[in-house]
Amino acid sequence: MVSILLSGFGGQGILFAGKQLANAGMLAGKEVTWLPSYGPEMRGGTANCSVIISDDPIGSPLVNTPDLLVAMNLPSFEKFEPRIAKGGTLLCDSSLVSAKSTRTDIDCRYIPATALADEHGLRGMANVIMLGYFLSFNNLFDFDFFLDAMCAKIPASKAALIEANKKALKLGYEYKG
Amino acid sequence: MIVFEKPHALTDTPFHYCPGCTHGIVHRLVAEAIDEMGIEGQTIGVAPVGCSVFSYNYFNCDMIEAPHGRAPAVATGVKRARPDRFVFTYQGDGDLAAIGTAETVHVGARGENITIIFINNAIYGMTGGQMAPTTLPGQVATTTPYGRDPKIHGNPVRVCEMLSTLSGTAYAERVSMDSVAHIKQAKRAIRKAFEVQKAGLGLSIVEVLSTCPTNWGKTPQEALEWLKTDMIPYYPLGVYKDVTAKEAE
Amino acid sequence: MAKSLMKGNEVIAEAAIRAGCRLYFGYPITPQTEISETLAKRMPKVDGLCLQAESEIAAVNMVLGAASTGARVLTSSSSPGLSLKSEGISYLVGSDLPCVIVNVQRGGPGLGGIQPSQADYYQATRAMGHGDMHLIVLAPASVQEIGDMTQEAFDLADQYRTPVMILSDGAMGQMMEPVDFEGHTPRELPEKDWAACGTEGKRRHNIVNSLYIEPDVLEKIVKERFERYDAIAENEVRYEDYLTDDADIVLVAYGITARIAKSAVNACRKAGIKAGLMRPITLWPFPEKHLAELAEKTRAFLTVELSMGQMVDDVRLAVEHRVPVHFYGRTGGMMPSVDEVAAEITKIYESMKKEA
Numbered sequence: 001m002v003s004i005l006l007s008g009f010g011g012q013g014i015l016f017a018g019k020q021l022a023n024a025g026m027l028a029g030k031e032v033t034w035l036p037s038y039g040p041e042m043r044g045g046t047a048n049c050s051v052i053i054s055d056d057p058i059g060s061p062l063v064n065t066p067d068l069l070v071a072m073n074l075p076s077f078e079k080f081e082p083r084i085a086k087g088g089t090l091l092c093d094s095s096l097v098s099a100k101s102t103r104t105d106i107d108c109r110y111i112p113a114t115a116l117a118d119e120h121g122l123r124g125m126a127n128v129i130m131l132g133y134f135l136s137f138n139n140l141f142d143f144d145f146f147l148d149a150m151c152a153k154i155p156a157s158k159a160a161l162i163e164a165n166k167k168a169l170k171l172g173y174e175y176k177g
Numbered sequence: 178m179i180v181f182e183k184p185h186a187l188t189d190t191p192f193h194y195c196p197g198c199t200h201g202i203v204h205r206l207v208a209e210a211i212d213e214m215g216i217e218g219q220t221i222g223v224a225p226v227g228c229s230v231f232s233y234n235y236f237n238c239d240m241i242e243a244p245h246g247r248a249p250a251v252a253t254g255v256k257r258a259r260p261d262r263f264v265f266t267y268q269g270d271g272d273l274a275a276i277g278t279a280e281t282v283h284v285g286a287r288g289e290n291i292t293i294i295f296i297n298n299a300i301y302g303m304t305g306g307q308m309a310p311t312t313l314p315g316q317v318a319t320t321t322p323y324g325r326d327p328k329i330h331g332n333p334v335r336v337c338e339m340l341s342t343l344s345g346t347a348y349a350e351r352v353s354m355d356s357v358a359h360i361k362q363a364k365r366a367i368r369k370a371f372e373v374q375k376a377g378l379g380l381s382i383v384e385v386l387s388t389c390p391t392n393w394g395k396t397p398q399e400a401l402e403w404l405k406t407d408m409i410p411y412y413p414l415g416v417y418k419d420v421t422a423k424e425a426e
Numbered sequence: 427m428a429k430s431l432m433k434g435n436e437v438i439a440e441a442a443i444r445a446g447c448r449l450y451f452g453y454p455i456t457p458q459t460e461i462s463e464t465l466a467k468r469m470p471k472v473d474g475l476c477l478q479a480e481s482e483i484a485a486v487n488m489v490l491g492a493a494s495t496g497a498r499v500l501t502s503s504s505s506p507g508l509s510l511k512s513e514g515i516s517y518l519v520g521s522d523l524p525c526v527i528v529n530v531q532r533g534g535p536g537l538g539g540i541q542p543s544q545a546d547y548y549q550a551t552r553a554m555g556h557g558d559m560h561l562i563v564l565a566p567a568s569v570q571e572i573g574d575m576t577q578e579a580f581d582l583a584d585q586y587r588t589p590v591m592i593l594s595d596g597a598m599g600q601m602m603e604p605v606d607f608e609g610h611t612p613r614e615l616p617e618k619d620w621a622a623c624g625t626e627g628k629r630r631h632n633i634v635n636s637l638y639i640e641p642d643v644l645e646k647i648v649k650e651r652f653e654r655y656d657a658i659a660e661n662e663v664r665y666e667d668y669l670t671d672d673a674d675i676v677l678v679a680y681g682i683t684a685r686i687a688k689s690a691v692n693a694c695r696k697a698g699i700k701a702g703l704m705r706p707i708t709l710w711p712f713p714e715k716h717l718a719e720l721a722e723k724t725r726a727f728l729t730v731e732l733s734m735g736q737m738v739d740d741v742r743l744a745v746e747h748r749v750p751v752h753f754y755g756r757t758g759g760m761m762p763s764v765d766e767v768a769a770e771i772t773k774i775y776e777s778m779k780k781e782a
Contacts, residue, residue: 019431019602022431022602023431026429026431026604031604032431032603032604033601033602033603034431034601034602034603035597035600035601035602036600058685059685059686059687059688059689059690059692059764060685060686060688060689060690060763060764061597061601061603061682061685062597062686062761062763062764064763064764064765188631217625217627218624218625218626218627218628219624219626220624221494221495221622221623221624223491230637231637233633233635234633236631237625237631238624238625238631239621239622239623239624239625239631239632239633239634240622240631240632240633240634240635241490241491241494241521241622241633241634241635242521242633242634242635242636242637243487243490243491243517244487244490244513244514244517247483247484247487247490247514250479250483250484250485250487250488250490250491251487251488251490251491251494252491253477253484253488253491254449254451254487254488254489254490254491254492254493254494254495254499255491255492255494255495255622256491257449257475257477257488257491257492258449258491258492258495258497258499259495259497259623259624262495262623262624279480279481279483279484280480280483280484280487282480283479283480283484286480
């Protein structure tokens with residue numbers, strides 16, 4: 001079982017990114033849940049969602065101690081970094097979060113996703129770049145499988161959007177930190 | 178030779194109304210209109226809470242008893258489920274213009290293709306003579322024992338005038354039960370209201386000024402007289418809206 | 427059929443359409459609005475109607491009108507809206523009208539909050555309207571179950587001529603899980619020969635009514651309805667047992683809370699505590715007989731709710747002091763964590779060990 005917490009500002013596509021993980025998990029034949037921020041956490045400038053991907057039926061859909069935290073702003077980092085499970089992973093958008101984790105019991109990964117998105121004309125797609133980077137160091141999903149799962153949800157009429165998503169996912173996947 | 182017959186759309190159940198009450202006449206006029214149009218089998222009526230609560234026993238068409246004030250909403254549900262049916266509500270002034278004002282206004286706003294028969298007798302009858310939203314200024318009721326004082330109890334609601342401002346209201350006419358001539362006009366108005374529904378034009382409402390001798394503390398004759406001298410001046414008779422007239426122009 | 431990833435609220439809308447419901451009347455309120463919004467998109471595509479009423483009161487009465495004609499009809503709301511609907515629901519019950527009502531619960535009382543809650547249990551099971559009355563109350567605990575139960579709810583309503591409530595909550599409504607709509611087997615249902623849909627001149631008029639002015643007649647009608655309730659209690663009780671066979675402590679929880687409770691049971695089992703979970707799926711009728719049976723086997727119960735303790739009363743009534751019944755709850759929109767519930771189980775277990 002992998003429990004994931006994605007968190008950032010509203011408008012960064014946090015919920016969208018979470019849905020891509022849950023959707024890919026479902027297509028891979030796993031049990032999945034996706035729960036948007038629905039507690040006091042939704043105050044204080046963070047939007048977040050819990051995603052669980054598991055081989056067994058899922059009990060609580062709430063993620064309190066995530067195996068993976070995707071933090072896309074400072075309040076999210078400050079709030080949730082201490083809660084990451086031992087041996088878990090922190091994935092931070094370093095263009096927006098200047099702080100660094102001092103924990104030694106977790107794997108910390110930093111990617112300037114928002115800056116990369118801006119540089120490559122992918123404004124607003126830092127979330128997808130983060131997902132791509134996640135795929136590069138975690139073996140939960142094969143890159144092509146994930147890309148197909150994500151693009152299958154986009155109507156063929158929006159070909160430009162499909163291309164942009166591909167580009168963003170690849171950019172994150174090939175990022176060398 | 179038959180000279181007088183009960184309309185088929187009325188059942189044989191005897192009315193429970195008080196002597197001199199004009200509900201019975203209005204029931205008959207509605208039933209006559211249904212008979213004339215041959216629509217009894219395609220009509221669904223909605224009864225209110227108030228004196229006419231038992232009207233479901235009196236009409237031969239399928240009937241539904243609504244919660245107090247909610248007949249227009251119930252009728253909306255019926256009509257939306259069965260747009261092929263004629264749907265009417267039969268409501269008193271407390272039901273329609275107090276507790277059910279929102280429901281009444283919004284069937285007008287939506288232009289629900291239903292017919293409302295609205296009995297305005299300026300009093301709560303069934304509960305025993307309390308102030309109605311249509312009780313006249315100065316009129317004595319058990320809850321306005323010194324007469325309705327607009328400064329304390331507010332002003333009466335003129336329903337036809339109000340509903341005629343709504344785009345979805347196709348037809349609104351106020352009629353009266355005080356004379357044979359006015360009763361005949363009431364019949365024409367009720368028939369017209371069902372015809373408007375048949376044409377699918379929107380909300381049709383006929384407001385019928387009626388008597389309540391029991392709670393007005395008057396004899397039936399005095400009640401008819403008071404209806405003429407006091408109610409009609411405050412609630413002028415006539416057609417307040419008729420979209421078919423506009424079409425004819 | 428392949429599963430889709432959908433929100434609980436969206437699934438209610440889609441499942442209602444699959445169940446042949448073509449009429450929805452509602453009024454916007456958080457956190458159930460996705461039901462209306464999904465139906466606003468979907469209904470016109472299936473020649474159905476999604477109508478936004480002027481109020482909750484109007485909406486439930488539109489349901490009454492549509493149900494009177496024999497049509498399948500749905501309304502949904504969240505806690506404060508259910509209070510407004512309660513008058514109409516009593517009339518629906520008194521008129522023996524089938525329909526489906528959804529409550530996506532939020533915190534209360536008053537305007538309360540918009541976060542998930544289970545504080546409307548009393549209202550749903552005890553006093554959803556005035557008078558001697560009940561309605562069937564279903565409590566799904568997964569998005570798939572929401573899909574299956576919404577379809578089943580329409581069948582139950584038609585079979586027993588009663589409103590059926592789906593008691594969801596903000597978390598169940600917003601949560602996404604994979605779902606398909608293949609799980610429901612339609613029931614054989616009686617003809618709706620009582621419907622007020624126009625006589626066509628072929629029968630006596632039908633009257634849909636809840637008024638019986640003669641007390642002896644009203645008593646007879648109510649008693650007949652309660653015979654139907656007996657049949658429902660006999661035939662329709664549903665629950666899920668999870669590791670209750672050898673459990674020293676049995677948790678009782680429904681809906682989203684049952685999910686958290688299940689995880690807590692698993693955590694405690696790993697720690698060597700024999701915990702189990704009994705999840706009521708029907709809240710009315712309540713699985714009281716089954717609880718009484720469990721009371722003969724287990725040493726304690728722990729009821730977990732998103733409230734100050736409501737269902738726990740039904741658990742106590744069923745257990746009849748055979749063994750202690752404990753309660754743990756969060757309210758106002760707060761959700762207990764798995765650790766919190768596991769700690770509560772551990773605490774009870776330790777005190778039982780001490781007593782022994």
